[in-house]
Amino acid sequence: FPNTDVSLVVGANDVVNPGALEDPNSALSGMPVLHVWKSKTSIVMKRSMATGYAGVQNPLFFKENKFMLFGNANGVCEDLLAGVKDTLTS
Numbered sequence: 096f097p098n099t100d101v102s103l104v105v106g107a108n109d110v111v112n113p114g115a116l117e118d119p120n121s122a123l124s125g126m127p128v129l130h131v132w133k134s135k136t137s138i139v140m141k142r143s144m145a146t147g148y149a150g151v152q153n154p155l156f157f158k159e160n161k162f163m164l165f166g167n168a169n170g171v172c173e174d175l176l177a178g179v180k181d182t183l184t185s
Contacts, residue, residue, distance in 0.1 A: 102131035106168045108147025110153040111139075113154050122149045138162040140168045 104111050111131045115123035131137045146152055156170050164171055
C-alpha cells in the first residue's frame with residue numbers, strides 16, 4: 096500500500112484495523128490486516144463509526160490521511176461511479 100494513491104474501503108472494519116499490529120493488548124493483535132493506512136489517502140465507507148465484529152475501535156478512522164464516507168455502501172458506490180462517468184464524459 097505505500098505505492099497506492101487511494102485505498103477505498105467498503106464496509107470493512109477489523110481487516111483494516113492497524114490496532115492488530117500496533118496494540119499488543121487488542122483483541123485483534125496478530126491478526127493479518129490490509130495496511131490501507133499506508134496509502135496516500137484512505138476513504139472508508141461505513142454506515143457509522145461503530146466497531147466491527149470484534150467490538151474494537153478502529154484507529155484507522157482517526158488517521159490524518161483518511162476520510163470517512165458515511166452511508167449505504169451500495170448507494171455511495173453508485174454515486175461515486177456516476178460522478179466518475181460524468182467527469183470522464185465531460
